[in-house]
Amino acid sequence: MDTVTTLPVMMPAAAEIFLTVVGMVLLMAGVFRGEKMLKPLAWATVAAFILAAGLVIMYGGTGAAFFGLFVTEAFAQFAKILILLGSGFAILLSLGYLKSEKAGRFEYPVLILFATVGMMLMVSANDLMALYMGLEMQSLALYVIAAIRRDTLRSTEAGLKYFVLGALSSGMLLYGCSLIYGFTGTTSFEVLAQVFAADSTPSTGLIVGLVFLITGLAFKVSAVPFHMWTPDVYEGAPTPVTALFAVAPKVAALALFVRVMSEPFGDLLASWQQILVFLSIASMVFGALAAMVQTNIKRLMAYSSIGHMGYALVGLAAGNEAGITGVMIYLATYIFMNIGAFACILAMRRDGRLVEELSDLTGLSKTHPMMALALMIFMFSMAGIPPLAGFFGKWYVFLAAVEAGLFGLAVIGVLASVVGAFYYLRIVKLMYFDDAENPLDSKVAGDLRLILYGSAAVTLLFFLVISPIYDSARAAAASLIGA
């Protein structure tokens, strides 16, 4: 056999390599200096994220590294920026929490950093094996983070559930990968694409493999019926961790989903479209229905994120360039709404202790007018009311679905969003029309307030920048399937 003797190309992966090195350095710093390093480490991690984002942007082009296992293009860059944003904000949200709950451990930012690297690797994976490794890397770090408050029952339960079900889903994913490998003899996305381009009537076994692969990915984006872990983990994990779970891994998994479906299996659209339509409808409807009966705001956000993933999958199910553009815009809006909403949840304290029941929000508009206004903006945006950010996400994915001829899907999506609006507006009603019996603490930490108002402003004024966002999302989509 011929042995590859040249050094692999590495520049396209500069951001990931940089982050990994920083992660190891920070880990050493933490180990040697102890718990008091938490705050500096957290800030250093955020700084590293910013630098990594810079590196991602600097290496702007399309390129492959590590003998084609790793690729980057506008699509990957768009997704990576969103991931870095989400992770960075999640760390900032954690600072106050870790301090007040005395749960600070220096490994926390380091684990988030490694999880982020895993996500970035997922987004750039160009091979079934690379896909699996990236996925495992981020999952493993997230399992640990979910259970990081090991002394509380709920946190450990969340971590364990996430771990066991995650392992099951990984197993299915691997099984799918091996079936695909068995039927095609390759794991490389490019070769797979060539195989299917030449012969677009796949064997049954291959499709069964694909179904298993989709199952594994659907678990990661918590699409119904692979969503069962989401509410329990969201509720049990510490709130800032939930905030992280709600944004960064979702972006990464969905981006990976998009890449897998459109790059190697793009020519098998007819085979997987129905499955995705089903997943999407089930997620939208189930998310909306189940959210109505929730009383815990974190569980509510879990169902809300299930629903949101359903909408995003509409764009993927459309399977065209417009659909992917829609997904990217949806993710961009989704990040800001969720970060803001979780900042609100973290600001809900009574007598210094965090509370998370919906009933705790009653009369918020009287006691915290600005916070109530911001939360109202997020809720309206999630409900998809124009001209807020959330509306554009929904609009573009539904548009793509219509373009692809999936009228039924678009109609069900719109109906589900109407039902979904009900529970978002219920929160607004609680805040604005009910009287507070037991007001929350009036003092809200400065950093939370900053994030809160910042994301509210972005959500509110998103329509002003829709044009550049749309352009870059479109470029991202084109880089994936237009080329």
Place this chain on the structure above:
Amino acid sequence: MYTAIIFLPLLGALIAGFLGPWIKDLGAQLVTCGALLLSAVLAVVAFVEVAIGGQPRTIELASWITSGSFDASWSLRWDTLTAVMVLVVTVVSSMVHVYSIGYMSHDDSKPRFMAYLSLFTFAMLMLVSADNLVQMFFGWEGVGVASYLLIGFWYHKPSANAAAIKAFVVNRVGDFGFALGILGIYLLFDSVSLDVIFAAAPEKAGTVMSFLWMEADALTVLSILLFIGAMGKSAQLGLHTWLPDAMEGPTPVSALIHAATMVTAGVFLVARMSPMFEYAPTALAVVTVVGAATAFFAATVGTCQNDIKRVIAYSTCSQLGYMFFALGVSAYSAAIFHLMTHAFFKALLFLSAGSVIHALHDEQDMRNMGGIWRKIPFTYAMMWIGSLALAGIPFFAGYYSKDLIIEAAWASHSGVGHFAFWMGITAALLTAFYSWRLLFMTFHGKPRMDQHTLEHAHESPPSMTVPLAVLALGAVISGFVGYDVFVGTQMDAFWGASIKVLPENNTIEAAHHVALWVKILPIGVAAAGISLAYIAYILKPELPAMFVARFRPLYLFLLNKWYFDELYDWLFVKRAWQIGRWFWQGGDRAIIDGFGPDGISMVARWCAGQAGRLQTGYLYHYAFAMLIGVVALVSWYLAFGG
């Protein structure tokens, strides 16, 4: 400068809204009033440059949505129509801002109020300066939201909340028409840019498109859809029910939004789209009939209302009817002219009414007023000026614009035109009657309020009287100053390309040459109406009671506003309620108290229950569910996907 006019109010709103707690009440008032006054001054300059100087222009701000052939940008279209509207909006709005300082002096959340007002102004300016229909729709929705917020400003009053929701919902019906119209226009013209639409309108005349189950003339359908949008916003017959209820908001809001500006958006829309409506004669006829019917209907109802603001509200509704039938007979410039004069005198009337209400400690029922003209002479005088202008007494503003509209209706020499003419004449009689009924009931006769209120009745502070004076000036002079340029000899040069009238529809020109009796009749009926009111409420105060006793059904019919609300309540609200119950019982009951015997309720509850039951918390259940999911997907694929 042109950009600044539009965005200064937004800036004011943002500062007052977000920095309210820091800059305090006074700061918020100063900022918003300052921004608005500056904007008004600039608007005058812009008016001179654009309208008088005849230099329309378009200012591109940024690209907004580009998707295929769909291209909507943020840009400001400054032509004469825009300049007139901007002038009216900024001037009236700035006066209302100043007035609000006095009127809202006892309120707790002034910054919020000022921010809403400024936000509204911005949205309205965005609407009138839009260069494409999407941007216009943005402004259109923006004023709707601001109006909703302002009607419900006193959110602790259930009636205010109900009125706000009603306004929003009724407007939604209109907006639906508007949105459909925009979509249809995009379908037909492949563009939403006004320039493109106007340029292509002549050649599209006669195109047939299928709408619902029938084939119809495309332009007619689209024009009627747009008109439905205009009906909602401008409270025309059928979609008018929200306007009187909207009087639950603070009075400055009623003056600004529900008299001078927002409700005229519909008139503006039709005038703006005149190059399209001109090629849709059927649509114009519909506009005429609806407008004339509204003018008549609202005037009849106005004669029997007792709430001072509701009387003026119905009067607004009626005057909007005039504007619409003017549009319908292609007298666009007359409609806009009336829009302008109406903005002045109706804002004046509302603010005067506000001054009365303020003086009498929030008393709005005219049956509890009377005999206070000595106490508040200035307001009394202002009310007279406003009423004279409204009734179209010569040399006041209303005379020039309203009479011209009636004459134009006659001059159109069509069936609908004559219908509109006679409706307009009747409405003019009723207008004069109810205006003076209001005056007499409020200011004359024996005081009917309690002693305490009477003693404390006082003239309003300068911040309220000065805007009144400014508006009164407008109500007196805007008519004869504007007559020549708006509808007279310099008309064509003034409007330029912003309004299009086909040569055969030139009713304005014809209106200048109608028979003498047509010109005199409106003044005659106005005088008759005033006399009637004088007889009924000063000379023989027992007369109205006799009338009511004699014609009780008619009185009740009018008092209850032709039973429109009841009809709608029965027809839509009840039905919607039923449907709503039907749909939502499950969700509601599942949340509130559990069981519901109805079928749908059971299903929804069952769903929610199943959702809850699925979420058992047991790991193996979850894992099992995942496995079932996989197997289901694989089976599905093997069964159907192969």
Place this chain on the structure above:
Amino acid sequence: MVVQALVFYGLAFVAVASGVMVVVSRNPVHSVLFLILAFFNAAGLFVLMGAEFLAMILIVVYVGAVAVLFLFVVMMLDINFVELRQGFLRYLPIGTLIGLVLLAELILVVGGWTVAPEVPQALGTPIPPPNEVSNIDALGRLIYTRYVLLFQISGLVLLIAMIGAIVLTLRSRVGVKKQSIETQNARDPADVIKVIKVTRGGGV
């Protein structure tokens, strides 16, 4: 060839049978032992394919480390497996149904096995003939060159696993006596040793 086929079927049968036994055994210790048996058979299958390195690794890692660890855990934690199996019978019918459906589907898949004609060419890294390159050599050439990214990520995954294990389990308990080398080294004999003259017959 006949021998080879016989050995294959023998190993495969025992592997599947012990897999079933892992699930159905009443005694958890037996389950683990059956698991080990299954591993051995899998290793045998590897040997049959000429992948002797993988076979050894499987034995060393899975049998030597993982399974034995399982055994310890099972024996040390006093888990009441009878109680855990309470739900087993309740879910047995539907579980069996799902399992059978899946099995049927997989058989269908295997029955319709058609390998795409491009597969032989598509194989990115064909297996080198064992008589030229040894197993370890071949693996090494791939892992450290073409798949170096995966190798590195695996390293990171292990690092994360290690951090996770430490984060979740390591506790610094108070009141536990530990050796502290620094303190030991820093002790000055003068501080801690006192020389006492003991008088004869007087005691201390």
